Amino acid sequence: MTLQAKLDAFKADFEAGKPPYNVPHSVIETMHRATAELIASGAAGRALKAGDTAPAFTLDDPDGRPVASTDLLARGPLVVSFYRGVWCPYCNMELQALQAAVPAFEALGAGLVAISPQTAVNSRKSVRQNDLGFPILSDTHNDVAAAFGLRFAMPDYLIELYQGLKNDLPAFNGDPSWTLPMPGRFVIGQDGTILYAEENPDYTRRPEPEDMLPALRRAASVTA
Template identity: 30%
Template structure:
């Protein structure tokens, strides 16, 4: 009987200790690429503790700060957390971010872009403040743009190289294109105005070739939905999946519809909530851009009214 009681107490103590250990930051045993996928799916940031085994402050952070329940609650809710040894699996990462101080802390977005860098020892209260400041910074930078706030890149602006995959998984890279590029932004296969417009551009192909130009369609929808665009329009042009809206953001054509419009699209358009890389409801203005061989904007058609599009005649005149 006494032995049973002792065993039960040991079990309870073990469970209690285990529960206590889980109150702090939950560091996951995954690589950065896996962390990006989770962060994207769960709409989180990425926190990386870069340490060494000989670093005293690193050990104090692990013992006193990362185990704090309030720190754990904040970081587990908002970050995918990694702890990486700078002298083992973190050698390349330390080199990439030029890390010479330990511990170092990287706060990244879901694409791996640096949001904030910090280093040194922090107690639990101080480190909670650091984490909260990162979240505030990202929140202010990610405030959604309304339609009237979006102005689009202007003629004369040089566009940084971008890449995206088509419905077959083939990568398109603007850096490799030596022709003029005509970029047509569409809202998706569910938009009848987009489909009609793409159809109206089909006869341009021979003339575009003669003018050393290539037309590319940019869609925010996933490959399986792009297949529907191809089926509905019979287009022979390349249609790219703008995953994460990176191209739309680069051209400043990305906006969030008002709540009434968003509710209508979500309820009436089949697959609207699942067709894009997130459920934010963001859409591109249906703009058309011409880039010269140096990737500088030479002409644009930008109209917030999705019913209005650049004419085929105007596009040809500008080439």
């Protein structure tokens, strides 16, 4: 089953209110409204695209060790995936799919990192819960997400909904701003050029890991 098929199946059960979710229809309507408004805002069109230069970044891993994109790119092309946090089931399914694709990435000499605004303790939970073997980096305040054009401020009515669901993002992220990244996936060549970019204001839609392989093959042929 493809990643998107798994996401669609989860979404169907979630929105149908099947156990253990039992989510009121009003909650679903509010989430749909927020997604529709983010799509209509044109935010995705302002994110970085293939051909742009990727911003350099240095972020901490779950153990507090700084990880620099320049060091990662010195080893080979880099896959960078931005996700919302360990509290998001869609993100966890995406992380699991990326983990399954690690051998294909490594065969092409590429590395992989995932970036979210969550604190180190929640990144450790991401690694443990999803059995990950690649680095999870904490992007405090979503500053790196902003540099890639992915950060957005949540509307007040969505903040109120999250608070009602006990989804306390300021606690998850150690940041009071109530911002999130749009899910985004990038392949960066060793010269810093973005070779593949996919971002979506609909957090239930994620690209397949295999979609990045053509860009990684091109990068491998350049460095061969």
